[in-house]
Amino acid sequence: MATIKDVAKAAGVSVATVSRVINQSPKASQASIAAVTAAMSALGYRPNANARALVSQSTNTVGVVVGDVSDPFFGVMLKAIDHVVRQQGKQLLIGNGYHDAQTEREAIELLINSRCDSLIIHSKGLSNDELIRYAEEVPGLVVINRYIPEIATRCIALDNYKGAYLATEHLIKHGHQHIGYICSNHDIEDTEQRKAGYLAALAEHGLPHNDSYIEYGTPDEQGGESAMIALLSKQLPITAIATYNDYMAAGSLSVLEDNHIQVPETLSLIGFDDGLIAKYLHPKLTTIRYPIHIMAEQAAMLSLKLAQKDAGEATVRMFVPTLVKRHSVGRATGE
Template structure:
């Protein structure tokens, strides 16, 4: 493989001149620049990304850690990051954390072994202390979908408690008082915060969600189906379901329809995330829009900026709030 020295020899110029051409630097005539570029092409020369990063003081790659690849939510997150890296001509190194401490830790350490100085990390399993330690070691470390006060300027996060409150308020204002919740069984902050927001909203209206009206399952369609099946098997009365995410909501709708229950005529369903699936449910799913693509793009921009030496004060924070998307799956409860 040709080296920068080979290019300089073939073009009859100095190493510094070739370096300036590679990095679009000044002080190189047009004719010389074109001659060097032509020789680079003829010899199949490819610039070293890491070496170029040292010259331009920009990160050559951005590491991304997400729980899994097949979930539409995380695919949207990755797309948001890609819109930034494509513009800045930065390579993405992608790894899965699987919401397990050892896997998340190894994913981050592997990126460090590749000398990645800019990262967007979706970690739910690692303790706060370990995340704080990584943030102190990695110049461009950004945490997405989680808030740790000690590293507030490294966190891009969603107010899940506010989301739960918005969800419940919408159902209550439609006239629902008998509400069921299907939530994620994973022991992470997101489902707990959403449930707390639901409880807060219902308390403001003099209502409550009994524990018997809450079902936990895997945060996917199968989990939603099983949760509704359990509620129906126990004879729980409800006119509305608040789901942890759109996948669980769509699974819940499928099970309700299997039991000949009309949506929203007999049971209303509201989801969370507003992934593409929500638009293609029948009926179309009312949900909370999680601006994950916007959040991911912001996290990528900050990670690359921090890795380049631009710093922010610890008082900076990047909080987002979900908004409701009204479609067809929520209506007024049936009259007796």
């Protein structure tokens, strides 16, 4: 493997000149740049990224921690971030946190040790205090999908409570009074906020809350299936169901189809997120739009600015979800 000394010898220049060319120093002449570039190409020399970082104090990398890269939700988020950072000539380093505190901590530490210029963190396992400490250590750190008052201007968050309230209220406006809820069993703030929004909508419209109308499962298709089976087994007078996300709604639809329960004629169903799956289900899923693409772009731009000591106007970025009407919600009958 070629070394920097080999490049210097082949180019007929000093090691210091090679270093200046590699680190794009304005002191490097055009002749030196041409000679060194040609020598590196001929020898197959690849500059050491860590060594360059020690000189430039930058690796041109942006670190991102997500829950699980295999989840389509995070795929959309990463694509939006990547689009922004590539425009700035940077690359992504990605770590999975799996909503586990220790795993998230290890991922963040690895990205910090890799000298990432910016960090965009989706964390549900770490405490507010620990994320605040990381924010104090890393000027370019931004937290996405979470609101922490002490670092509010470095958070990009969604009003989950409002989203679930809108979903439940939409069902109520269609005449439904017996409304179930299929909830995530993950112990994270999104779960509590969305459940609270569902309960608040019932209360504010004078409808009673019944614990038996709520079932829990993993926030995916399998969790939706198991929760829907549990609800159906109770033989409750439910005419509509709000779900934690679109994937739980998809699992629920599968169970309803297997049991010959028509949607929305017999039972109405509403999701949350407006993921890619929502408009391809049958019937097409009425849901709450989670603007993760826009939020991710905002997080990337803010993180890059903070890393450059350009905070700009200090604002709180709390996004509001919106209702997407499709075909899975109908008017209540027999209420």
